Amino acid sequence: MSSNSSERARMPSIRDVARLAGVSHQTVSRVLNEHPSIRPETKAKVLDAISVLDYRPNLAARALVTSRSNTLGILSATIGEFGPTSSIASIEDAARAEGYSVSTLNLTDSSPEAIGAAVRQLVREHVDGIVVLAPQVRVYSVLKGMAVSVPFVSLQTASGSDGVSLSADQVAGARMITDHLIAQGHTDILHLAGPQDWIEAESRMRGYLDALRDADLPTFPPIRGDWTADFGYFAGTELARRRDFTAVFAANDVMAIGLMHGFRDAGLRIPEDVSVVGFDDIPVAAHVHPPLTTVHQDFPEVGRRTVRILLAQIRGEQVPVFGLLAPELRVRESSGSRS
Amino acid sequence: MSSNSSERARMPSIRDVARLAGVSHQTVSRVLNEHPSIRPETKAKVLDAISVLDYRPNLAARALVTSRSNTLGILSATIGEFGPTSSIASIEDAARAEGYSVSTLNLTDSSPEAIGAAVRQLVREHVDGIVVLAPQVRVYSVLKGMAVSVPFVSLQTASGSDGVSLSADQVAGARMITDHLIAQGHTDILHLAGPQDWIEAESRMRGYLDALRDADLPTFPPIRGDWTADFGYFAGTELARRRDFTAVFAANDVMAIGLMHGFRDAGLRIPEDVSVVGFDDIPVAAHVHPPLTTVHQDFPEVGRRTVRILLAQIRGEQVPVFGLLAPELRVRESSGSRS
DNA sequence: TTGTAAGCGTTATCAT
DNA sequence: ATGATAACGCTTACAA
Numbered sequence: 079m080s081s082n083s084s085e086r087a088r089m090p091s092i093r094d095v096a097r098l099a100g101v102s103h104q105t106v107s108r109v110l111n112e113h114p115s116i117r118p119e120t121k122a123k124v125l126d127a128i129s130v131l132d133y134r135p136n137l138a139a140r141a142l143v144t145s146r147s148n149t150l151g152i153l154s155a156t157i158g159e160f161g162p163t164s165s166i167a168s169i170e171d172a173a174r175a176e177g178y179s180v181s182t183l184n185l186t187d188s189s190p191e192a193i194g195a196a197v198r199q200l201v202r203e204h205v206d207g208i209v210v211l212a213p214q215v216r217v218y219s220v221l222k223g224m225a226v227s228v229p230f231v232s233l234q235t236a237s238g239s240d241g242v243s244l245s246a247d248q249v250a251g252a253r254m255i256t257d258h259l260i261a262q263g264h265t266d267i268l269h270l271a272g273p274q275d276w277i278e279a280e281s282r283m284r285g286y287l288d289a290l291r292d293a294d295l296p297t298f299p300p301i302r303g304d305w306t307a308d309f310g311y312f313a314g315t316e317l318a319r320r321r322d323f324t325a326v327f328a329a330n331d332v333m334a335i336g337l338m339h340g341f342r343d344a345g346l347r348i349p350e351d352v353s354v355v356g357f358d359d360i361p362v363a364a365h366v367h368p369p370l371t372t373v374h375q376d377f378p379e380v381g382r383r384t385v386r387i388l389l390a391q392i393r394g395e396q397v398p399v400f401g402l403l404a405p406e407l408r409v410r411e412s413s414g415s416r417s
Numbered sequence: 418m419s420s421n422s423s424e425r426a427r428m429p430s431i432r433d434v435a436r437l438a439g440v441s442h443q444t445v446s447r448v449l450n451e452h453p454s455i456r457p458e459t460k461a462k463v464l465d466a467i468s469v470l471d472y473r474p475n476l477a478a479r480a481l482v483t484s485r486s487n488t489l490g491i492l493s494a495t496i497g498e499f500g501p502t503s504s505i506a507s508i509e510d511a512a513r514a515e516g517y518s519v520s521t522l523n524l525t526d527s528s529p530e531a532i533g534a535a536v537r538q539l540v541r542e543h544v545d546g547i548v549v550l551a552p553q554v555r556v557y558s559v560l561k562g563m564a565v566s567v568p569f570v571s572l573q574t575a576s577g578s579d580g581v582s583l584s585a586d587q588v589a590g591a592r593m594i595t596d597h598l599i600a601q602g603h604t605d606i607l608h609l610a611g612p613q614d615w616i617e618a619e620s621r622m623r624g625y626l627d628a629l630r631d632a633d634l635p636t637f638p639p640i641r642g643d644w645t646a647d648f649g650y651f652a653g654t655e656l657a658r659r660r661d662f663t664a665v666f667a668a669n670d671v672m673a674i675g676l677m678h679g680f681r682d683a684g685l686r687i688p689e690d691v692s693v694v695g696f697d698d699i700p701v702a703a704h705v706h707p708p709l710t711t712v713h714q715d716f717p718e719v720g721r722r723t724v725r726i727l728l729a730q731i732r733g734e735q736v737p738v739f740g741l742l743a744p745e746l747r748v749r750e751s752s753g754s755r756s
Numbered sequence: 757t758t759g760t761a762a763g764c765g766t767t768a769t770c771a772t
Numbered sequence: 773a774t775g776a777t778a779a780c781g782c783t784t785a786c787a788a
Contacts, residue, residue, distance in 0.1 A: 170521055
């Protein structure tokens, strides 16, 4: 081993480029930042030196002096949910496409303290903006109360609130699928809801209630679930005892699948004895037995729009206004007619 | 509006703290970095000033001078797969718990150029280490050839290769579940494999082949799938025509669910006419009809171990050696006996 | 135990 | 159109 082999080579700096190009380091900086007044031939010399040295700007130095990091933070509190996960992926892609890095932070605990700490951590990292994927009501209210010092956009948040927010139209989707059940002749429809604190759970429940009310049908107190298939199964075995309903709208597909399992184990046939519908259109929804009627959402598009809104805020541009994304009904065999 | 209202207040710096505490800024730095030789009362004064001013160190400045960012990069090429997604979440948590930020980068295109660009981007961001979740053989070989300048750990990679790698024991899991089928009396077992380029797909196929060979059973050329339920469905309807087998081992649960659907549509009963087993134990696996026999993997633990290994490399410590994680068989009704 | 000085690699400001 | 100089906020020397 040569004596100097352990010495980590210093990366070329803007001054090295300047020296090689025979200009000042400031001129190099101008080229880098596409300053208008620079002679083409000077620019060419600089670009040449840059490629010869394989120079890359030091992002930390740039962040220090500009106090911007070209990084977006993603604050999520949605461990393993299908929808948010899809949105996160598209947020990352969209952000990277615009030249932003992405720093993600998972919230395992949604106490106000934990939320505050998470936001502060992201701010400490100098993120230029934050995407909040924390569908819990509580998270959102904490955020409103804490005067976050960087722009942020909240997904899956009740419309009409203060922060800029965006999501597919949950209420409309829930209404749509409940109307579908009604159109099939069902008059006694239960709802297996999501956790109380979740904004989406509330929206889907409201859509369900609105649809029933407008059709002058009886409503039942919703059963509170936790999004999991295991809970759905449990609910199915319990519900099978009371037979005062002919259809159940589960607030997500995963619970719906568990629910069907529970019903089956209790001897109920789907859809002959009871119809089951879900929400989200997860990839296996079309392939379970029987195939699950559900509401399809375009999660990736939600992610892309989110980034566009956040970047507009950061850049001080006019923030684009999007209509809510329209969810689509996917009718399959799990919902049958009651004629 | 007051004339100064638009002036963004400067964050307090180490010098502001020093002034308030009546010490030099260097002393403050020492307190921050827990330097041993500092008088307790001086330290107290400094900590006091820090909390009064609500001072937070500027991470960009620190990164500039130390040329370390306290950030880990995650390079993933696994859009929406269940396993990797679970691992990513636990990697993030483990990294944050150790005081590291996490920068994620999704690879949408796994060409060598794209991989190279992704790694360079992460290096540009000064990540201290990279976790590679890119189960494609191709990605891994590119990585080996490009002399990445920061430590990296690769998940789901063939054991015995150069880079530090880690995953649950795919071969053993595949063997285990194939042996289960054999023990049930099956002698003609097909394999619906994953995409050719995926390391996990190869490992699971090898486990299948090994088990059949050791039992002196005939092997069939594996069918190449793409991990999706839709492909599984297609394969099911096709395979239903040839009846030279009594069981199929699908390389993941999602394909297995599609496969069962295809079989059902073709008039085959599961498990009476054909047994189906999967791999991964996704949350709905226990709740589809019939419940799916599969191999359970502890993805979160893989993530945690990965971070421990990567941090040890970064810190120049002894890198811990873990045995491969043992996957567990989950026997359910989709696999029946042939007695 | 503490303080002083220098420098990390950039952009911003003011010259020229 | 270009250059010189001064920050940005911190850590690493080295000195006292």
